Amino acid sequence: MDRIIVGALGLIAFGIPVSRGIFNIGTVTGLAFFGIIMLWGVFSKKLDPVIMNFFASHKGRIVAYVLLAVTVFAAITVSVETGCIVKAIFTSPKSSDVTLVVLGCKVNGSSPSLMLRERIDAAKEYLEKNPEAKCVLSGGQGSDENISEAQCMYDALVRDGISADRLYLEPNSTSTKENLDFSLKVIEENGLSRNIAVVTNEFHEYRASLIADEAGVEFSSVPARTAVWLLPTYLVREWYAIVFEVFFR
Numbered sequence: 001m002d003r004i005i006v007g008a009l010g011l012i013a014f015g016i017p018v019s020r021g022i023f024n025i026g027t028v029t030g031l032a033f034f035g036i037i038m039l040w041g042v043f044s045k046k047l048d049p050v051i052m053n054f055f056a057s058h059k060g061r062i063v064a065y066v067l068l069a070v071t072v073f074a075a076i077t078v079s080v081e082t083g084c085i086v087k088a089i090f091t092s093p094k095s096s097d098v099t100l101v102v103l104g105c106k107v108n109g110s111s112p113s114l115m116l117r118e119r120i121d122a123a124k125e126y127l128e129k130n131p132e133a134k135c136v137l138s139g140g141q142g143s144d145e146n147i148s149e150a151q152c153m154y155d156a157l158v159r160d161g162i163s164a165d166r167l168y169l170e171p172n173s174t175s176t177k178e179n180l181d182f183s184l185k186v187i188e189e190n191g192l193s194r195n196i197a198v199v200t201n202e203f204h205e206y207r208a209s210l211i212a213d214e215a216g217v218e219f220s221s222v223p224a225r226t227a228v229w230l231l232p233t234y235l236v237r238e239w240y241a242i243v244f245e246v247f248f249r
Contacts, residue, residue, distance in 0.1 A: 007038025104139015104149030
């Protein structure tokens, strides 16, 4: 029964984003993992004896050791990544001499998606508390977006009372790396501080810090608060993205 409950709760957690049209590798991983747990619980009376007999055999013991090694490796990797994410979240700006860089996210037509709205709100709060700060808004225009992500953020911040002369647009990037690389060009062209404070969702801050380090700029974070129902899917997705960033870029 415990496995059924755990599986059902996990399927709900990863199924909610799917019901809202969000489907990515994090969603697939979560649904697959908790689906297997739930099915194991439902058919445990038939499966448990078969599993026990298999692992009691010589081949089964080899498979068990391999599975244990993979599980331990995955657990260590996920734990280290999560620790790095948490550390990055709390890397706050040490002084007011920073340039805020807001990383783009999906635009629904001409309106910000929930996650982009979260980033806009975090940028607004920081800019209101730090009236001398300048801000680069970074994000291009996707095929299903009526305006660039940068323009969407600009329009929202100006409507929220932020002065337009504090905002600089970078409307061409299509990835986190381009967000930061292209934003640095805007910073250099306008003589802004190269000490950057990145506004993005909490889970995304560590990966942004890796790219900032590669570019040789001082990094700090202004994390946006992510809706609880989005966190499981995007956290798992981020685990994959960090591995790709570290080992394959």
